[in-house]
Amino acid sequence: MKIRRILPAIIGIAQGVIGVLFGVLAIMLVLNLIEVQTVFNVPPELLSLYLLILGLFSVFSVISGLFLMREGWK
Amino acid sequence: MANERKLGLFSAIIMGLSGAIGFEIFVLLNYAYFDLAGPSMISALFFCGIINLITMLSYSELSAAIPEVGGEYTYTKVAFGGIISFMAGCLRWLASVFGGALAAIVFVNQLGVLFSVFDLPIQLVLVNASLLIVGLVVILIFLSVRGVNEATTLIVGAFLAIFVIFLAMSLGYTLAPQNIVPEASGNSIVVFFAATAYLFPMFVGMRALVAGAPQIKNPGKNVPRALMITTVLLTVVYFAVAFVAVGVVPVTTPITAESPPLLNLAAKEIMGPIGAILFALAGMFASVSSVGTAMSVQSSILGGMSRDGYLPNVLLKAHKRFGTRYVAIIASSLFVIFFGTSGAVVFLGYAASFGSLLVFALVNLSLIQLRRKMPRLDRPFKAPLYPLTPLAGIVMSVLLLTFPVILRDVNAESALLSSLGMVAIVLVTYYLRMVKREVDFNRLRVAVGGISFGAGVTLIVLTPVIAPPSLSIIMVLVGLVSIVAGILNILVSTRKID
Numbered sequence: 001m002k003i004r005r006i007l008p009a010i011i012g013i014a015q016g017v018i019g020v021l022f023g024v025l026a027i028m029l030v031l032n033l034i035e036v037q038t039v040f041n042v043p044p045e046l047l048s049l050y051l052l053i054l055g056l057f058s059v060f061s062v063i064s065g066l067f068l069m070r071e072g073w074k
Numbered sequence: 075m076a077n078e079r080k081l082g083l084f085s086a087i088i089m090g091l092s093g094a095i096g097f098e099i100f101v102l103l104n105y106a107y108f109d110l111a112g113p114s115m116i117s118a119l120f121f122c123g124i125i126n127l128i129t130m131l132s133y134s135e136l137s138a139a140i141p142e143v144g145g146e147y148t149y150t151k152v153a154f155g156g157i158i159s160f161m162a163g164c165l166r167w168l169a170s171v172f173g174g175a176l177a178a179i180v181f182v183n184q185l186g187v188l189f190s191v192f193d194l195p196i197q198l199v200l201v202n203a204s205l206l207i208v209g210l211v212v213i214l215i216f217l218s219v220r221g222v223n224e225a226t227t228l229i230v231g232a233f234l235a236i237f238v239i240f241l242a243m244s245l246g247y248t249l250a251p252q253n254i255v256p257e258a259s260g261n262s263i264v265v266f267f268a269a270t271a272y273l274f275p276m277f278v279g280m281r282a283l284v285a286g287a288p289q290i291k292n293p294g295k296n297v298p299r300a301l302m303i304t305t306v307l308l309t310v311v312y313f314a315v316a317f318v319a320v321g322v323v324p325v326t327t328p329i330t331a332e333s334p335p336l337l338n339l340a341a342k343e344i345m346g347p348i349g350a351i352l353f354a355l356a357g358m359f360a361s362v363s364s365v366g367t368a369m370s371v372q373s374s375i376l377g378g379m380s381r382d383g384y385l386p387n388v389l390l391k392a393h394k395r396f397g398t399r400y401v402a403i404i405a406s407s408l409f410v411i412f413f414g415t416s417g418a419v420v421f422l423g424y425a426a427s428f429g430s431l432l433v434f435a436l437v438n439l440s441l442i443q444l445r446r447k448m449p450r451l452d453r454p455f456k457a458p459l460y461p462l463t464p465l466a467g468i469v470m471s472v473l474l475l476t477f478p479v480i481l482r483d484v485n486a487e488s489a490l491l492s493s494l495g496m497v498a499i500v501l502v503t504y505y506l507r508m509v510k511r512e513v514d515f516n517r518l519r520v521a522v523g524g525i526s527f528g529a530g531v532t533l534i535v536l537t538p539v540i541a542p543p544s545l546s547i548i549m550v551l552v553g554l555v556s557i558v559a560g561i562l563n564i565l566v567s568t569r570k571i572d
Contacts (some may be wrong), residue, residue: 049488054497
């Protein structure tokens with residue numbers, strides 16, 4: 001029974017962290033912190049699209065991660 | 075209220091031509107010629123025509139059997155209902171938004187060309203491009219809310235006349251474009267198909283004919299015939315115009331951000347300054363008309379989906395005086411402004427194409443489903459060689475979606491990922507709107523799990539294509555976590571729903 005709780009919690013935390021990191025990356029891209037646009041070779045005209053994709057992935061990862069964490073701690 | 079059927083075959087053909095002949099030819103030929111396929115772009119156009127013809131056979135059968143308003147949305151609704159029709163409606167709406175944004179950009183480009191012909195300061199247009207796009211869309215919102223119809227028939231007539239003059243005057247030239255057939259090497263074939271995908275939006279506008287099927291007399295005969303004739307006419311006209319343009323403008327011509335598009339260059343070469351002015355004006359009129367049409371299509375799609383309960387009722391709200399759905403028009407226009415001011419021409423071209431290709435695949439699937447589900451349905455026209463025709467349409471659509479990504483075209487990758495992201499939003503919206511309260515939460519979890527799973531698979535599949543080798547392992551790990559999380563969410567929630 002324990003594995004049924006532990007696994008979702010671990011995966012949930014991992015996915016939540018990934019979601020947050022993608023969100024942070026999106027913010028870094030907007031502000032171009034540490035020249036991140038150059039590091040990832042992002043063309044300026046496509047910046048808004050990268051943000052859209054990163055934002056979507058981030059939001060869905062955090063939501064999905066939270067669902068799993070809730071399952072683990074219930 | 076029943077629709078009055080008063081249009082004959084000729085009017086139906088004009089309807090198809092006016093939907094298809096537009097701003098796209100002014101913008102899409104450029105990238106396909108100078109950056110992708112070179113002279114073999116001409117063959118790519120021909121191939122576009124063939125693919126379009128195959129799917130139009132499916133459209134013909136469906137529009138003759140179900141001659142009701144709504145087009146693709148209605149066909150998928152009758153065939154599958156639920157999520158598939160919702161997705162078809164959303165993708166059609168998205169393709170229209172991307173097309174409208176592209177048309178707004180073309181308007182500004184052509185205005186710039188007109189400025190350059192008269193030696194006016196072109197920088198004035200380029201610097202204020204975003205402002206001009208917002209201004210154009212706001213004016214068209216006003217006109218759309220007032221219910222002003224654009225004179226599309228006049229525009230298509232003027233267009234055909236200009237093309238005929240252009241082709242007639244080119245007879246004095248010795249045109250012999252080289253390499254119009256792609257070489258039999260792997261890269262040439264990939265580039266050829268990528269160009270085909272990119273040029274595809276030049277044809278898809280003829281679906282306007284399907285949307286107008288309820289107004290056409292004897293739709294069982296006239297709609298299929300008009301679709302076939304329009305496809306052949308379009309292919310011939312585009313092929314001839316591109317052949318001449320490629321013949322007079324070498325692929326080695328130096329192109330800068332301020333250079334006029336291929337068609338304008340060719341017109342200036344063949345017809346002189348008059349040609350440059352004529353084509354710039356034609357491009358401007360076509361783009362204004364396309365933005366207007368896109369707004370009307372978008373409000374109609376959003377209205378239809380709201381009526382069926384998929385979207386909030388506020389989108390159905392009609393203007394007290396003019397009776398138009400002003401909330402839907404304004405909501406769609408905000409997206410057009412957002413994407414239009416980005417100025418990302420190539421991205422928008424691919425995005426409009428991908429949205430349309432996905433809809434084409436769904437329409438072909440609907441044909442197969444309806445043949446199985448409703449074998450006795452009255453079908454005044456039947457797609458020949460079934461099931462090969464719809465299967466070929468599906469395979470072609472999927473292939474065209476993948477080739478630009480294989481080519482590692484960053485615009486195509488972004489367009490595909492954005493489309494997938496939008497599909498994810500569509501799924502969540504659907505579940506949020508349509509599930510019953512008592513199982514809301516778990517169904518939402520299934521949806522989020524599905525998105526997570528899909529995003530994970532997409533990430534792993536695209537990793538070799540989009541990620542630098544140093545990031546590959548991280549991307550694959552992120553993809554695996556998403557896949558496992560998706561499966562867990564789906565398994566747990568499905569058990570609870572059951």
